Amino acid sequence: MMPAAPQEDRLLTLLRVGNIYAPEPLEANDILIADGRIAALGLNLEIPAGWPVRVVEARHLTAVSAFIDQHVHVTGGGGEGGCGTRCPEISAHEIAAMGIGTVVGVLGTDSISRSPADVLAKVRGLRAEGIAAYMYTGAYRVPPPTLTGDIQRDLAWIPEVIGLGEIAISDHRSSQPRQDEIERLVSDTRVGAMLAGKRGICHFHLGDGKRGLEPLRRLLTETEIPADQVIPTHVNRHLALLEEAADYALAFNASVDVTAFEDAGDGLSGVDAVARLLQRGVPAELITLSSDCNGSLPEFDANGAYLGMKVARNTTLIADWQRLVREEVLPLETALGLISGSVARVLGLHARKGRLAIGFDADVTLLDSELQPQQTFVAGKCVYDASRLDR
Template sequence: MIPRNACNPGLMTLLRVGGIFSPEHLEATDILMAGGKIIALGNDLGIPEDWPIQVVEARDLIAVPAFIDQHVHVTGGGGEGGCGTRCPEITAREIAAMGIGTVVGVLGTDGISRSPADLLAKVRGLNAQGISAFMYTGAYRVPPPTLTGDIQRDLAWIPEVIGLGEIAISDHRSSQPRQDEIERIVSDTRIGAMLAGKRGICHFHIGDGKRGLEPLRRLLSETEIPADQVIPTHVNRHPALLEEAADYALAFNASVDVTAFEDAGDGLSGFDAVFRLLERGVAPQRITMSSDCNGSLPEFDANGTYLGMKVAKNTTLIADWQRLVREGVLPLESALGLISTNVARVLGLHTSKGRLAVGFEADVTLLDHELQPQQTFVAGKCIYGVSRTE
């Protein structure tokens, strides 16, 4: 029986499932949620008759931490081919349907027609619709556009801002920042985050330029900035860059982010990239995956002339992740880290997200035997899926 003092009276939800992965497998099949938190885990939990509670019977499904996507163009990316090539915004349903409960919104090439203020409005809109949403201040260019005119103030005063990004380096679309400029914006992000009690990561877009990760290697070698302050993404853009990313992760005990490209072209799929990083000896805990969804996948010729583009989707992220488990590259417990536990740690959200544990936020995804999301709960509320409530 759950003790009566476990929570204050109010609407609660009890999930009865076939198994729980926290990400490690738990000897429990019941999750009790109230006040946006997980308040109990167990088997056949008894509920006092006078408690207002809804029961979700899902014995054919397994419960895992709701997925976290740290790189989402929530307001749409694109624009490299003119205003007619702007990508559409993403919807809360498109996010939740993939089992994703938390997203971090990002601006890319276009920091002109889309501003940090637009991004903040969209992030707050998603939160109002049930998605747990955050944002990076900035965009590709340096100095980065901000909300308050200052990176430190953005981090200190705006709760939704958890870092800076995506800053473009080694890319013909970047502003070609000098090394001292990179060092300054990273240090500003670090100080602003310290004042706000946040991790304050700097999310770096890595292009296919010849410098690769050299600016970040210099940053970590020549300054006192810790490796967990910096996250390079799109490191699977081409095989040589992925090899460099493996060396970078091993040399600095750093994390790297793999993009689940829908059409990898000359690069590697998210599945292949994770497989190769593991072969190189990179620890699974140092690898994350993100979708880049609703961003553009532009094609340029050798001279940098725009040829066309596609719009990225988050369906590829889940498909690549499922394949890693199905083909035995990683057991489910470790694979969950790539899109939940590891991401929560990287973002500094690890004390409340990325695990199914008492006191953590009640962000839960229910998967079927094919690892396909069937229901998504954020802060204890079902935001996607067919109702199974008794």
Template sequence: MSKTQPFFSLLRNANIIGPDELGQQDILIAGTKIAAIGKDLALPQGYDIQEIDLTGHTILPGFIDSHVHMIGGGGEGGYATRTPEILLSKVTTSGVTTLVGCLGTDGTTRHMESLLAKARGLEEEGLSTYIYTGAYEIPTPTITGSVRKDIIIIDKIIGVGEIAMSDHRSAQPTKSDYQKLAAESRVGGMLSGKAGIVNMHLGDGTDGMKLLYEITANGELPKSQFLPTHVNRNARLLDESIEWAKQGGIMDITSGVSPASGSAKAIKPSAAVKKALTAGVPLTQITMSSDGNGSMPIFDEKGSTIGVGVASQSSMLEEVRDMVQNEGISISNAIQIVTSNVAKALKLWPEKGTIAVGSDADIIVINKDFNLTNVWAKGQHMVKDSKAIAWGTFEAKE
């Protein structure tokens, strides 16, 4: 925690949804943790204390973004289309307090060592960070030379990804290649107490999730070992992922993939969540990530890049808002998709994804219009009155 901030913060009179509805209560932050929750909490005596009245506001757990291109993504349109590294304030003002970094298409000019260094840097600046080892291709880049060793030995590595499937940018691996990689990740996770999850990038290829169903058919590799993402990129893929989730898998909807972002065939993320729930997918099997800071290439029918944008993490809050305001999903259910569901899938629960005594003090505050007003990450006040008050080392303060 920053030495300039008080050790204690007392947040008063907010409605708490964490993600269970706790009603109007106070929260006492002590250092990096939530120390107490209750009505009319007493102020600790003899300490420097920040006391904030949040009457009329709602407190939620900080969002967990399980798919972020921390050191940039893209490059499919040439060197000039490589996106830059992510900045602290861009993360916090999106309501994200925990993020998992990954490489993407480019595992050649971007490196695992650089990703690990960036994750450590963001951690020093106040966020909670993890990473996946690997990139699109198989064999996939690692630090130690082994996916299993990376997961076991390197603290921040919790799985492997993003591995491309059904995409013209993949290495076109076989079913056996995918199985061996998943087995390495699974055993690495078991031996280190981590998720060992395989973050699986799904493209527009006609095979869709076919190989994922085949890989998990005999039960040796459970569906829960995989986190297939970008499943809302087209209607066919969304339908396949709904069946996957009904059979015990997890479906990860990408908030940055939507018709508004230039993906004409995509299903709006909030609508995709509603469709999944209506189809009978258990709420616990749905997660959402942003693909933040990655490039959003637009391809023509021949696979040539005809445009490119940059995915923003702010889309997560926007889609949660739309779940509630447009799709009629309760706020408690909506925020589970970006908090507790993700924490449990990645084995970060109960330190992450909840508002509870003893959990990390990752807290966001929204007003009655569902606009973000405040953010605390591990007890550090990052956003106040909707503006960043903590900045990355090389950021220009606004």
């Protein structure tokens, strides 16, 4: 008789947890994982003797769909103050330790010393380490840098590319694109994505310029482009912009992305911004939350001169999300949408991610009673385990 396979090499994984939020609470406490997907959910599932199952006992933890961060400077952002101000790239451990299973990599201001090819290489490296990683082609500037020389080809031929971004508007660092240029970019992204069966999001960076969301309002008013094709981010940069974002979301039934700023400065924290949008009547399902992590948080004077910067971290994303639940801004099952289900829908990944359901990717985060991630599984493989850090 052959000896039993070691636990880590078993073909199946059974998570025995205390509670499951799918995001709605389920009458189940076990998750059976096979071939990277959720195979069964139930109460005290019994596995036939001899099946090659790795059992994870975690009855004290709550299972939720692993978080999705749609705005990550995976190769590092920054550079606004010279080469010495380039931010570091992020590690797979830093991602998974926050309960995040999926990230979307972006370029920012600097597409000279960094390129879409750098982002693609990093994305594939993160995938090799177990993270579900994707990317936007392009950067702040217009015309955007691409991998193949063409936006449509990038989307059609490169699986990891799911959209274009982050294109900067209403910002002194942007290329000041004309309205017709913005429309052409979104149109090209839409068609390229259609050819590949993708959503093809255009991820727009909003600065604190006086034009605010006007270019996107015009886009949705004057063209046939649907609202789910564009996602404005950093909408909580200052109160007037957030109020405009609320009007935009309600007028077009459009999603807006709040940034979990580590130091909000003149803006609003992620918690305050989400609370204000909800007060204005914006449905929770139209609000997402992202980190902008490993990007720069630069400070400029009134004339746009560089004064200094900090490096954004994804710890603020989880801290803001935890506060939303603890301070009862949103119940747990609704708050999960801001960093999971609604993000999957926005990105066009909702057929496989953002829920704990049979057939979905086995991306699972186990939370303790303080909502702190203790274990993160991506496609059924454990990529973070807090209990092993001191071993």
